[in-house]
Amino acid sequence: MTFSIVARSADGQLYGVAVASKFLAVGAVAPAAEPEVGALATQAHANLAYRPQGLALLRTGVAAADVVAGLVAADPGRAQRQLGVVGAAGDGATFTGGDCPAWAGGAAGPGWAAQGNILAGPQVIDAMRDAWLDEATGEPFAARLLAALHAGDQAGGDRRGRQSAALLVVAAGAGYGGGSDVLVDLRVDDHPQPIAELARLLDIHTMLFGRSAPEDLLDLDGVIGEEVAALLTATGYPPGDRGLEAALAAWAGVENLEERLVPGQIDPVVLAHLRGQTG
Structure with a gap:
């Protein structure tokens, strides 16, 4: 019921999740991230315990693939789960349980993982991957995440339709006034065009809180x-x-x-x- 991308910036300073779904307030369910640690998205029949447990494992230096393996091995409902994880180094990792509604699957590479279920087809993940890897755009990290999400949506996205989207980006001390690690935390909980609305909100956020060179x-x-x-x-x-x-x-x-x-x-x-x- 959801498609997402989790990623780490090339310098390892930023971690983020972009996610969209035909589901109310997906941003309240799927994403989690911690600076200098990693990021993850839990979806399909989401297991919210994956969020604190996954970050706890990443905090100890466990690789993304091993975090995925450990979480799903201990979960009797794993056949209905989908998960994407990135850590502080190495490749991202993704898991799709055998009972996730079709089309369901994912892909992963250095510092990123994309996954989705009830999708129009594998082209959704392909489009997200290609958009994320297109560094020629020179866009900031948050905008790249959103561009990947938009590409997946344009390729068919959630085959049931659209409802919500969210963008979470963290970095040490990057929050408002330096008082938190949350650089971007934007959610569109119920909207006919949630990704377009999320892009509008990110533009406002950048205008208010960005920094010129x-x-x-x-x-x-x-x-x-x-x-x-x-x-x-x-x-x-x-x-x-x-x-x-x-x-x-x-x-x-x-x-x-x-x-x-x-x-x-x-x-x-x-x-x-x-x-x-x-x-």
Whole structure:
């Protein structure tokens, strides 16, 4: 009833899961990930105990294939299970029980595994694999996961239709304000086009919480400083006595752009949003 991809970034810093299904809130059931440890997806007749148990095994250095083997060997319901796992090194691993509804199967390679059941056919997994391996796009990790999910959907996806999708990406200290390891945690629980909606949410997430390259940042002085001061005044945040950076921070906090603030500079994404508010 689900198709997913679990993966590790080439530098081993990011771990993630992208999943879609004709099932309510698949993001509440299938994915799990832990930085510097690994990621997994449990599906078909999902065994939610696989999530903590699998991460616990990965935490001790057990290889992905051995994690899969250990989990399913101890599970009397394994014939109805499907599982994908990646660890901190080596190939990913995938398992499809013999009683999973057709078409069901998966594929795995260095740092990734894709799997699905009740699919339109094996072309769904092939499309996900090919999209994931296409590094020529140069997309960020989360976008690559979503692109693989979209490719599977375009190849037929869940043959029953669409309902939900989710994207989970973790990295050490990468969460909001550095206070968590969750870089991206987006869910579409019930929607006629869940993957398209998930893509829309990821675009918003990237705009609010992403980071522009240091060389793209603009110094907050001279002509740029004058423009920003005028724009802030037009939006009701005149610098006045508090100064330009304080006014910018006040405006950015209201707009949820505080994660993009850089002392003495302005992110071009922030500037574009500010310009857009004043027409």
